[in-house]
Amino acid sequence: MSFLQIIDLDKSFGNVEVLKRINLEIDEGGFLVLVGPSGCGKSTLLNTIAGLEPITGGEIRIGGRRVNELHPSKRDIAMVFQSYALYPNMTVAQNIGFGMEIRGVPKPEREAAIARVAEMLQIDPLLSRKPSQLSGGQRQRVAMGRALVRDPQVFLFDEPLSNLDAKLRVDMRTEIKRLHQRMGTTIVYVTHDQIEAMTLASKIAVLKDGVLQQFGTPAEIYNNPVNTFVADFMGSPAMNLIPARITNGSAGLALDLERSAAPPISLPLANPPAGLTAYKGRDVIFGVRPEALTDPEGADRNAASLAQADCFIEVVEPAGSDTFAVTHLGGKGVIARLRADANIAPGTTAPLAFNLSKSVFFDPETESRIL
Incomplete structure (x- = not known):
């Protein structure tokens, strides 16, 4: 049974339709990548899954449960943003553990979770540093650590690598792939980079102007594009x-x-x-x-x-x-x-x-x- 289901989803801002009858589903432990050019609606779709944007029509189900009306804090999701969104006055350890502290998790449990995630992301030596003392790649690891420590049902990534240089993007892409293989958590990942989509995804959804163009495995999308847009967009060099x-x-x-x-x-x-x-x-x-x-x-x-x-x-x-x-x-x-x-x-x-x-x-x- 599909773990994350998006059924006939519509989203409008006033009279402007941003998402039109989107239907997607991914099994538990799957890696769904939403890809398309700027303005196609992929980040808006991610925000509706997170509960940051209300939907106009349709349904979102996580683990068989309808979440349309649930507050973001009740959806059991964790989100990694493009801008990292770290607290500049806190150390790395404090940034990672802040959400647990707010929820009243006891200090020994928090410290154990922070140590576990820091080891997983290889940022143990950075725990006492402030964000201003970190490189872009290190900041992204901390942002990921803050999400990982939650152990949610679904991870949401909103173009997490777009601020990194080309070599670091490749390195971090490998790290995300390795993390997914180790943890087996369901991930929804937004990018405009079709190379990221091809290398990370178990399923790809290609969007254009708020319309789902094609949904399938990377091989299906690459070898059997349903139209010229998908054929031209996926692949470097393009078809x-x-x-x-x-x-x-x-x-x-x-x-x-x-x-x-x-x-x-x-x-x-x-x-x-x-x-x-x-x-x-x-x-x-x-x-x-x-x-x-x-x-x-x-x-x-x-x-x-x-x-x-x-x-x-x-x-x-x-x-x-x-x-x-x-x-x-x-x-x-x-x-x-x-x-x-x-x-x-x-x-x-x-x-x-x-x-x-x-x-x-x-x-x-x-x-x-x-x-």
Whole structure:
């Protein structure tokens, strides 16, 4: 049975609908990430779970109990904010234990809980310091410690890493993942960073303009996006979305891609989606991840459908473990992800392998996936 359920949730500020018929659920111990661009409603949704914002319609259930009308203090949740929200005049130990002190937890019990959490977060040496004496990463650990010491039913994280530098974000992401694996507590986590979403989540909810676009596992979201927004938003670099045309090939359907100053590429489609037959002679949007467009030597030999074509290489970008090459197809710049030692040069024509078994197709008008 689902532990956290959000059922037909609506939220409006006056006449402005911020969240529209949101339906989500996560099992106990799951890690749900709410992701989307700024202003999509993800933080508002988190605040409704916390009870910081009343909902306009629908229902929120935690552990089978309806919590719509419950005060935040009665919901058995703990929240970690983007701004850390530490008391500057208190030590780290006092910040972590303040909530327990307010609730009247005896001092020996408080001290034992603070020591346990400090050891878990590796901040034992910092317990006597004030927040002004800590780095950004250390402050975030203290904010997490204040939540962890509560031992709640659900942890809520509101973009907790957004104030950290790039390397520290990666380190803290690993720490949060490790903590979740150790504790097994249910977590709802808000971010605009799709890399954070992919690496942390057991389930991802992608939002846009207050509407849930797709809900599923990271693999489902990445490999089977339901529309062009999800395809473009999830992934770094993003999925290539190339205007193309479905035609009759020698052995069935084929995909025609326009090239600059050269005849179109025609790629045979083996085992295309059933719905693609209706698009014969029509335009589609061809979606292919950069890693599914590569140099022939680096192509997946176990792929069910591989096709090769010569493409003019405009730009080459070495990136250490990979080399990215930019070509032009369908009137758009297209990124291919090649082996680090791929022999390729800008201003030349080179063969690229298309892993068509990893490709998806979208209707250019509705922007929905063709199944």
